[in-house]
Amino acid sequence: MLPIKDNNPTTITPWVTWALIALNVVVFVATVTLGPHGSFRVSLQYGAIPAVLFGHVDMPPQLAVFPGGMEFFSIFTAMFLHGGWMHLGGNMLYLWVFGNNVEDAMGHLRFLVFYLLCGVAAALGHALADTTSQIPMIGASGALAGVLGAYFLLYPKARILVWFFWVLVFYVPAVFVLGFWIVMQFVNLGSGADDGIAWLAHIAGFLAGMALIPFFKHRNLPLWQGGPKQQPAFGVWRPGRRGRATSNPPPPWAQAYEQERAARHQKMRQGGFGPWGKAQNPTPKPGIGVPKVALVRPQGDDDETAS
Numbered sequence: 549m550l551p552i553k554d555n556n557p558t559t560i561t562p563w564v565t566w567a568l569i570a571l572n573v574v575v576f577v578a579t580v581t582l583g584p585h586g587s588f589r590v591s592l593q594y595g596a597i598p599a600v601l602f603g604h605v606d607m608p609p610q611l612a613v614f615p616g617g618m619e620f621f622s623i624f625t626a627m628f629l630h631g632g633w634m635h636l637g638g639n640m641l642y643l644w645v646f647g648n649n650v651e652d653a654m655g656h657l658r659f660l661v662f663y664l665l666c667g668v669a670a671a672l673g674h675a676l677a678d679t680t681s682q683i684p685m686i687g688a689s690g691a692l693a694g695v696l697g698a699y700f701l702l703y704p705k706a707r708i709l710v711w712f713f714w715v716l717v718f719y720v721p722a723v724f725v726l727g728f729w730i731v732m733q734f735v736n737l738g739s740g741a742d743d744g745i746a747w748l749a750h751i752a753g754f755l756a757g758m759a760l761i762p763f764f765k766h767r768n769l770p771l772w773q774g775g776p777k778q779q780p781a782f783g784v785w786r787p788g789r790r791g792r793a794t795s796n797p798p799p800p801w802a803q804a805y806e807q808e809r810a811a812r813h814q815k816m817r818q819g820g821f822g823p824w825g826k827a828q829n830p831t832p833k834p835g836i837g838v839p840k841v842a843l844v845r846p847q848g849d850d851d852e853t854a855s
Contacts, residue, residue, distance in 0.1 A: 549718075551645045551725060555707045562648035564656045568663065569640050569647075572688055575628045576636050594625035595684025598675035605682060623671040624664065629686035639688045645708070646699045647692075653702055654764045662764045666694020666756045673752025685746050690753040693733075697757025698764075700726045701771050730754050 579587045593613045599605045600619050606612075607619070614621055630636040651659040670690020675681070699706075704723035711718075730751070737747035762771070 549710045549725065549728070551642065552709045552711055553645060554649065554703075554709065554722065555719075556649045556703055558648050558652040560652050560656075562651045564660050564663075565643060565647035565651050568688075569643055572628055572630065572636065572640060576630050579629065591629060591631075591684050591686050594622060594629060595686045596623045596626040596671045596675065597684045598679050598681040600682075601671075601675055602679040604680050623668055626671065626684070626686045627664075627667045627688050627691050630688070631686060635687060639692050643688070643692055643695065647695050649703060649706075650695050650698045650761075653698070653761075653766060653769055655766070658764050662698070662757075662760055663691050663695065665760060666697075666753045667691030669756035670694070670746075670749040670753030673756075674746045674749035677748050685749065687746075690746070690749040693750045693753030694757030694760070696726050696729065697754040698761040700730075700754075701758055701761050702765065702769070703773055705773065 579590050582590065589611070593607075593611050597605075597607075600607055600622070607614075630639065647659075650662075654662060667688070667690050670693060671685060674685055674690070699722060704721065704726075706722045707719040708722050708725045709719055710725065733747050733750045733754070736743075736745070737751065765771075
């Protein structure tokens with residue numbers, strides 16, 4: 549299941565959510581430009597290493613970037629580091645879908661504090677499981693899990709648009725999507741697989757978000773809010789298609805999706821883009837063939853934990 553959007557409107561512009569996404573992307577692009585070895589060095593310097601946080605080992609002088617006794621700040625820097633494009637893309641997609649409503653529920657400054665506190669709770673939850681571990685933990689997943697935990701309590705009946713194999717569109721309640729997500733974290737943690745993912749950080753962040761949201765949300769905003777009554781709990785719709793035997797219109801819960809899709813197509817028609825372009829048979833430009841490139845993943849730089 550890949551969440552794409554929700555049907556929850558917001559009353560404020562989610563500046564903090566957008567800024568967090570932009571900062572994560574900028575930091576990742578900057579680290580990628582350093583090459584594999586440079587990126588790994590950054591993970592060691594700015595990642596959250598449990599053994600360093602609890603004083604079991606000291607960072608070598610050539611890697612130390614924080615003054616003595618200030619290694620705790622690595623928890624904050626680790627939140628903005630990612631191990632790859634998929635790691636970054638998955639985290640930012642979830643933050644894009646769920647972050648704006650949580651920010652709307654508490655305001656800009658409190659949302660930023662809430663996000664950082666959830667990240668701290670996630671890092672400590674992971675580190676306390678093995679305080680002697682010297683593997684750096686990086687990623688925004690712990691702080692993001694706190695956002696998911698808050699959304700879980702705030703808007704459990706909101707409808708989440710989920711794509712399945714890029715063909716079927718599902719609208720399902722948020723309690724189902726996020727409940728499935730947190731259950732999978734426990735399942736993966738219990739499996740004992742050493743896959744380099746800090747499952748315990750996800751769980752700790754999610755629980756921290758649930759515990760903190762009553763203190764950070766606006767006082768007049770209740771928990772466990774209901775969704776639009778005209779929408780069913782679940783629905784399946786194949787985008788752009790009507791019934792085979794009849795010309796039935798899309799169901800009410802899918803109409804907004806179809807209207808957005810039609811508006812995009814109309815804009816493309818007016819601009820002459822896509823299959824509606826004005827030039828039906830454009831003259832091909834001369835060029836050269838593009839050789840295939842084999843991507844090789846460097847070895848030896850995998851001992852970092854993604855969260």
